[in-house]
Amino acid sequence: MTAAVEPSPGLGYLLGDTTVVRLRPRFEGSNIGTWIGFKHINYLVEEAVLVHFDRAGWPSRRLYAEHGLACEFTGMDTRILHALHLDDQVEAEIAPARFRGERGDALTFKVTLRVDRDGAALKAATSKVRLSLRADPAAAPGVPAAFRPFTVARLGEELPPVADPAPEYTAAAERVLASGGDETAVLAALTAGRNAHAWKWNISYPYCHFTERLQLSGYLRLMEEAKDRFVRDRGISIKTLLDERKWIPACPASRVRIVDEALMEEDLYTVYAVELVFKDLTYTSRMDNYVHRDGRLRLVQSGTITHGYAEITGRGDWGLVPFDQRVLDALNGTGRDTGNA
Template sequence: MPAVTAEAVKALVETETSVQLRPRYEGSNINTWIGFKHVNYLVEEAILEHFRAAGLGSRLLFEEYGLGLDVVDLDTRILHAFHQDDVARAVVVPKAPDAGQLLGFTVVLYVERDGKELKAVTAKAKVALRVDGYLERAAVPAELARFTVERIGALTEPGEHHGAEVAVAANTALSEGRGTSGADPVLALLLAGSNAFGWKWRIPYPYCHFNERLALSGYLRQVEEVVDLFLADRGISIKTLLDDRKWIPVVPHSRIQFLDEALMEEDLYTVFTVEEVFKDFTYTARTDFYVVRDGRLVQTATGRITHGYAVFENRRDWSLVTFDDRVVRAFNGEPAAH
C-alpha cells in the first residue's frame, strides 16, 4: 500500500494547480454552446486533477484507503459561455478546511477570445472524503483522518420538511414509467402553498458512484431535467420557445449543496420552487431533494439556479432578452392572458 506523506497532504491543501480541459461534446445541445451542467463537470474535473497532482487521486483514495471523494458543495458563476472545441485553463486554489473537515477550493476557468484570456467561470467547492461502509473498512492514514467523514451531510442543517412523517405511493415501478409528477401524497405535502413543481423519480445506477450514492453529476443532471419538466408543465417548453422565438435558456449561476446521502433505487423527490423574477430578465429558483426512509422525509440536497433567456442571431452569436408577459406569467404560476 502506498504511503500517504505529509508532503502530499501539504500539496493538496496549500498548492495551487493548473490544468487544461475541454468541455465534452455531450454538453452542446443548442448550436455549439455548452450547458451549465458540463461547465460544472469541468470544475469537478479540475478538482480531481488537483488531487491527482498531489499524488492522492480518487482511485487511490478509494482502493487503498476506502475513501470516496465527493464534491458536496458547488457554487458556480458563468461569466462567458463555452463552445465546442474551447480549451479551458482551470486554476484550482485550496482553501483552509472548515470546522467540519471538508476540503475547500476555489476554481477559475479561463477561455481565450480574440487573442485575450477571459475569466469565464468562478466556482467555490467543498469536498468530502467519505469513509466507505459498503465494503470492509480500510485503515485511513493519520495524515488524511482529519479530512474524513463517516457520512455526507452529517454536519449540515436539515431542511424545512426533514423528518416529517409521510405516506408513500408505489408509483415509480417500471410499469408506471419509473417516475411521476402526478398525484402523490409526498409531492402534495412538499408542493402545498408554493409556486413549485415536483417530480418523483427512481434513482438509477448510472447516476451513482462508490457503489450506491447519488453523485454530484447525478444531481446536476436532475436539476437540468426538472427545469425541462417545469417549463413544459408551465406551457413554455424549451422546444416551444426555441421554435417560436429561437430563445434558449441560459444559466449564469448554479449551486448544489449535499445535506445527506441519496441511494441507488430510492425514490427521489425533486421540488423546483420559483423564488423571484428579477426585472423580467432572470428568475431564481430553489431545488430541493428528498427521499423517504422509515416513513419519514430525509432531505438529501438543496440548491439554487438562476435562469435567463437568450435569442440566437446566427449559429455563433446570441444576446440576452427580456421576458414577455407570457413567460413571466408562466414563471409565476399564473394563467396565460387571453
C-alpha cells in the same frame, strides 16, 4: 508515459499549492448549437479538482483502492461569466480554500476557468467546491493520518444540519404517505399553493457512484431536468421557445449541496420551486430532493439555479433578452393554480 506521482505523507501540495491545467468541454455537453450547458461547465470544475488531487499524488482511485476513501463532491457554487463552446481550450486554476465545519477544516477549493477570446484571456466561470472523504467500511482499513480530519462515515455529517426549506409541505406529504395516499396525492401535498413542480422517481444506477450513492453530478442532471419539466408544465417548454423565438435558457449561477446520502433504488421526490423573478431578466429556482425512508421524507440535497433567456442570432452568436408578459406569467404562475395539480 508520465511517471506516477508518489503520495507524500502530508497534504502540503493538496492544501497549499495551486494547479493549472488545460481542459476541453465534452462533446456530449453541447446542448444547443456549440454552446456548453451549465452542468458540463460544472463537470469541468469537478475534473479540474480531481487533476489537483492527482498532481498532489492522491488520485481518487488510489484513495479508494488503497485506503477505502471515496472522494465525494458535496458542494459546488458556480458563477458563469462568459459562454463556453465546443472545442474551447479552457485553462482551469485550482486553489485550496479555507472552510470551517463542525469537525474542523473541510476540503475546499476555488476553481477559476479561463478561455481565450480574440487573444485575451477571459474569466469564464468561478466555483467554490467542497469535498468529503467518505469511509467505505468494506474497503481496506488504514486511513492516512493527514486525511482523518476530512474523513466522514456519512455525507453531510461534517456540517450543521440543514433545515428543510419547506417543512409545512413536507409534513403534509408525510401525512398523505402515512394514510396510504398514492403518488399523485403526495406530489399535490408537496406543491399545493406553491409556485412549484415535483415528481417522484426511483434512483437508478447511472446516477450513482462508489457502488451505491447518488453523486453530485447526478443532482446537476436532475437540476437540468427539473427546469425542463417546470417550463414544459407552464406552457413555455424549451422546444416551444426555440421554435417560436429562437430563445435558449442561459444560466449565470448554480449552487448544489448534498445534505445526506441517497442510495440506489430509493424513492426520491424532486421539488423545483421558483423563488424570485428579478425584473424581467432572470429568475432563481430552488431544487430540493427528499428520499422516502422509514416513513419520512428526508432532505438529501438542496440548491438553487438562476436562469435567463438568450436569443440565437446565428450559429455562434446570441444575446440576452428580457422576458415578455407571457413568460413572466408562466414563471410566476399568474392566472393558474400553482403546483402539480
